[in-house]
């Protein structure tokens with residue numbers, strides 16, 4: 001699709017994409033005693049999963065996340081001093097884990113662009129859940145640097161990895177990520193992750209009608225039987241810059257129908273509370289799931305909202321806490337970290353924020369006016385991680 005046509009399609013002002021910032025309230029009483037224990041929000045959803053964005057930079061320019069027209073040469077990226085230091089991230093992660101978090105996902109931008117990331121992984125791997133277990137440490141990457149980093153990340157304590165890959169065809173891949181990066185190098189990164197012993201490797205494919213949806217069967221056949229789980233993600237109206245349109249969404253039901261027209265698939269039960277993907281297993285000759293062939297997943301934020309058990313909090317690279325991927329406001333925890341706040345005070349502020357949470361954007365999407373009208377802009381996915 002020509003550059004001019006793409007520009008005509010989107011009206012994107014170059015402004016600070018970062019949304020409204022709130023100062024967290026620290027309850028007066030919260031001075032010394034560290035409040036711990038599982039937190040629940042106003043919909044009884046437990047805080048279990050913390051996504052930590054470690055950089056606002058990326059070496060790709062995927063149109064659905066970081067369009068080049070906005071995130072170009074003029075874009076003001078954060079300075080290194082703006083970013084949370086590894087010790088600050090670890091301190092916050094420890095406080096979140098005391099409130100029930102057991103899974104930590106490192107994201108970005110592209111997290112592997114953050115220098116010495118394995119040092120942060122080492123620090124996080126030292127932490128323990130309220131049950132005394134090692135946290136489930138995982139990372140989402142575009143795979144461009146994975147071949148070089150997989151071994152060091154595994155040795156540092158990373159357990160799993162999810163790689164974003166929207167096509168096996170270089171031309172289509174380029175249309176999705178707007179840079180000249182060969183698919184082969186991402187595949188080499190996935191192989192390096194397998195060789196390093198990273199478990200449960202997943203590949204995420206964002207499906208955009210008219211751009212890469214014709215690749216669905218080819219991607220499925222490529223990863224079937226490899227032990228890698230491919231997930232098809234519905235193209236989402238994240239942020240305020242990707243020019244999203246509903247007619248570019250391929251509903252997950254259609255993705256599954258297309259796959260079943262080629263290969264036998266059977267539905268599988270969720271493997272964990274709050275899981276974002278619906279699981280489908282490749283069936284063997286007996287019509288039942290053949291674990292050797294593996295499974296695929298579909299993530300259907302647009303057509304089948306899953307807010308009901310959403311247990312995810314998101315931390316931006318400069319220490320702002322967001323309660324939803326489609327949030328329009330965040331809480332500045334860095335001011336507490338870099339001020340004189342004690343662990344007890346920060347912990348109480350986190351509790352205050354989560355216990356007041358009621359987010360369910362995907363459930364409300366269809367009933368909301370185009371502009372959320374809440375005076376805020378939806379935060380960019382590249383800022384808080386997918």
Ligand code: SF4
Nearest residue numbers: 307310324325359362
């Ligand atoms: S829309 Fe928000 S509340 Fe709903 S599942 Fe996504 S992140 Fe969770």
